[in-house]
Amino acid sequence: MRIEKTKESMMAFLEEKRGKGTIGFVPTMGALHEGHLSLVRRSVKENDCTVVSVFVNPTQFNNPEDLKTYPRTLDADVELLKGTGCDLVFAPSVEEMYPEPDQRTFDFGDLETVMEGAMRPGHFNGVGQVVSRLFDYVRPDRAYFGMKDFQQVAVIKKLVELLNMNVEIVSCDIIREKDGLAKSSRNLLLTAEHREIAPLIHQAMKQAVAEHQTQTVKETIQKTIDVINESPLLEVEYFSIVNDRTLQPIEKWEEAMSPVGCIAVQAGEVRLIDNIVFK
């Protein structure tokens, strides 16, 4: 497994592979866990060459404290990747990725005016900046993203459409801890107390799905928020039930084929997100 820190060396390595088979790509911000590894394994299975990027992208953080404390564990990440069949790790510096500030703005339309887009202004624009750069350098046939970041997947599909890029976006199921908490690099930052209570988020959402046929959308939302907020350690920032394609909130169950409940919860200093499909 190669580790490259510059675009030139990474692209030179890939030039030898290109044309001989497909290139799969898993963009990450590091602090890898089983969720990322499942994306990497899927890419290894489906492609001839797999590239993983590890880069904490400053332009997608709207909160400087969050950027400062985001876990950076490159050595451990490389160790974990060694067992997956990944061919190349691209771990650039900020200067390497942004020799000049990126001034581009993307118009993701209504996809970015709700939920994460509304709560984290500029976040998806920053994701668009880094992902489009990474796609330009790696030029993958397929790129793999986890559905925990449900809205991000929709935004990236839109990005590919806006920029007319020739890459298939593959979305993969959420990987959970045994107690149901969605795997996230941010889980590492939870205090022991917050880690213990955090599975309540998924439990409450599962309960919402189980009960939803006898409740209105509004009742389901309120009940879920109440169940979680009952814990003094958790505070729901939003819980929205949205149309799976437009990401706009629905008022009646019939407004979407597979409505998705999306949640953001503050657990002490850590902000967690998760989602569930109402089937």
Ligand code: PAF
């Ligand atoms: O999902 C992430 O980890 C990041 O948003 C991504 C896609 C790697 C872009 O920095």
